[in-house]
Amino acid sequence: MNRGEYREQILKGINSALKSRKLYPPGHPAIITPVRKVFNLIGELLKDQNALLISRLNDTLVFDDQPLFESEKNYQEIIHRMRERNIEVIVLERGISEQEFTDFIDMLLEDNRLTARELNEALKERGITHISLKSLEKRKEIEVYNDAVRVIRSVMSDIRLGRIPETEPVKEIVEDMTSSILADPNALIGLSMIKSYDNYLYNHSVNVSILAISLGRIMGLSDDDLRTVGISALLHDIGKTGIAEDIIKKPGGLSSEEWEKIKQHPVLGKDITRKMGGMSEDVGRMIYEHHIRYDHSGYPKTTSSLHPLSQIITISDAYDALTTLRVYQRARTPSEALGLMMSLSGRHFDPKVFKTFMDMIGLYPVGTMVRLTTNEIGVVIRTPQDTNSGITVKVLYDKNCKPVEEPFEVTIGNKEQERSILSTVEPALLNIDVGMLFKEEAEKKGD
Numbered sequence: 001m002n003r004g005e006y007r008e009q010i011l012k013g014i015n016s017a018l019k020s021r022k023l024y025p026p027g028h029p030a031i032i033t034p035v036r037k038v039f040n041l042i043g044e045l046l047k048d049q050n051a052l053l054i055s056r057l058n059d060t061l062v063f064d065d066q067p068l069f070e071s072e073k074n075y076q077e078i079i080h081r082m083r084e085r086n087i088e089v090i091v092l093e094r095g096i097s098e099q100e101f102t103d104f105i106d107m108l109l110e111d112n113r114l115t116a117r118e119l120n121e122a123l124k125e126r127g128i129t130h131i132s133l134k135s136l137e138k139r140k141e142i143e144v145y146n147d148a149v150r151v152i153r154s155v156m157s158d159i160r161l162g163r164i165p166e167t168e169p170v171k172e173i174v175e176d177m178t179s180s181i182l183a184d185p186n187a188l189i190g191l192s193m194i195k196s197y198d199n200y201l202y203n204h205s206v207n208v209s210i211l212a213i214s215l216g217r218i219m220g221l222s223d224d225d226l227r228t229v230g231i232s233a234l235l236h237d238i239g240k241t242g243i244a245e246d247i248i249k250k251p252g253g254l255s256s257e258e259w260e261k262i263k264q265h266p267v268l269g270k271d272i273t274r275k276m277g278g279m280s281e282d283v284g285r286m287i288y289e290h291h292i293r294y295d296h297s298g299y300p301k302t303t304s305s306l307h308p309l310s311q312i313i314t315i316s317d318a319y320d321a322l323t324t325l326r327v328y329q330r331a332r333t334p335s336e337a338l339g340l341m342m343s344l345s346g347r348h349f350d351p352k353v354f355k356t357f358m359d360m361i362g363l364y365p366v367g368t369m370v371r372l373t374t375n376e377i378g379v380v381i382r383t384p385q386d387t388n389s390g391i392t393v394k395v396l397y398d399k400n401c402k403p404v405e406e407p408f409e410v411t412i413g414n415k416e417q418e419r420s421i422l423s424t425v426e427p428a429l430l431n432i433d434v435g436m437l438f439k440e441e442a443e444k445k446g447d
């Protein structure tokens with residue numbers, strides 16, 4: 001048998017086991033026999049490769065890279081079970097045991113209609129470690145955002161308690177953020193406007209990660225690099241957990257001793273990630289380098305050249321810090337922050353990376369309050385990232401500066417439109433918390 005025939009036999013076996021289940025109880029030979037046969041075939045294929053991928057593209061099954069003709073007719077049961085659970089890919093890894101495989105087939109047969117995410121959880125609970133599922137389901141951005149805050153909070157609390165944080169939840173949430181950004185580049189950027197005065201470090205970490213992944217996407221980074229950047233950004237300030245809170249929150253005027261302590265955080269951060277299992281060396285390096293600056297005028301002092309991706313973190317970090325209210329500074333508007341950073345480009349920031357960042361954020365970044373030529377005031381909620389469809393503004397105040405009853409969206413930039421942007425408006429003057437606006441909007445979505 002060649003590999004193609006093996007693949008066909010495997011799918012046929014799974015398909016018939018699923019079919020038999022409608023007629024026979026679990027454990028019946030009509031189910032067990034094909035399952036055992038399939039398991040042996042899988043073992044054969046896994047002698048030469050680390051994992052087998054069974055994916056579903058609409059109604060066609062793709063085994064590794066080979067699409068199977070007439071899938072719909074031949075593998076109806078598999079397609080049906082995958083579709084109703086939103087499963088996009090089934091990954092079978094080398095080392096899989098017959099028990100794991102049998103249990104997995106049983107789970108697909110159960111009538112509880114778990115989604116891929118829930119099935120993954122259930123797989124873990126049953127100790128099935130060599131099978132995983134990828135799902136098509138898109139999570140609401142606000143859930144992803146809130147989860148990310150939860151993850152970094154628990155990472156930092158572990159560190160405070162002297163425990164080594166787990167790597168897996170960090171990787172998983174960065175995976176979710178990345179898919180969300182790839183699916184809709186604007187949505188999470190809007191949420192990165194959520195700032196927290198009291199829990200600065202958590203929201204800041206998540207925001208920097210969102211900005212860094214978004215920037216990396218535009219720079220065309222590989223999937224692996226994108227994830228490494230996302231993880232480094234999320235963890236970039238974990239070293240601050242080792243520094244007394246009153247120093248971190250001190251409104252300026254740090255003694256030189258206190259300043260020396262703060263300057264330790266990139267080093268501490270790197271040391272922590274080194275102790276976390278399965279974390280790439282690059283993560284530690286980018287954390288170590290996030291305050292070094294392009295011209296090496298920052299800290300820690302070093303003469304060696306920077307990791308090519310470190311500036312992504314540095315730039316995203318500076319932007320989020322500048323646009324956030326702190327004890328020692330008011331929150332700058334996105335355009336003010338960009339202006340200030342522009343003056344530091346070539347010194348603190350790599351001009352090429354910064355230029356891409358500026359283009360990404362745009363002249364009127366998502367979250368900017370703007371006054372329109374009609375004298376209405378609104379907030380930019382979408383900017384053209386991949387399209388030329390213009391900027392979308394949600395109008396909040398009418399031309400007499402009265403809040404509108406039903407905020408509505410207008411698209412700026414189409415020639416026929418009567419509205420264009422006149423100027424930016426300081427949100428504080430209107431007493432608006434732009435982050436809250438995005439948060440509420442995201443929470444309404446889909447309900």
Ligand SMILES: [Fe+2]
Pocket residue numbers: 236237265290291
């Ligand atoms: Fe930092």
Ligand SMILES: [Fe+2]
Pocket residue numbers: 204236237317321
């Ligand atoms: Fe930071």
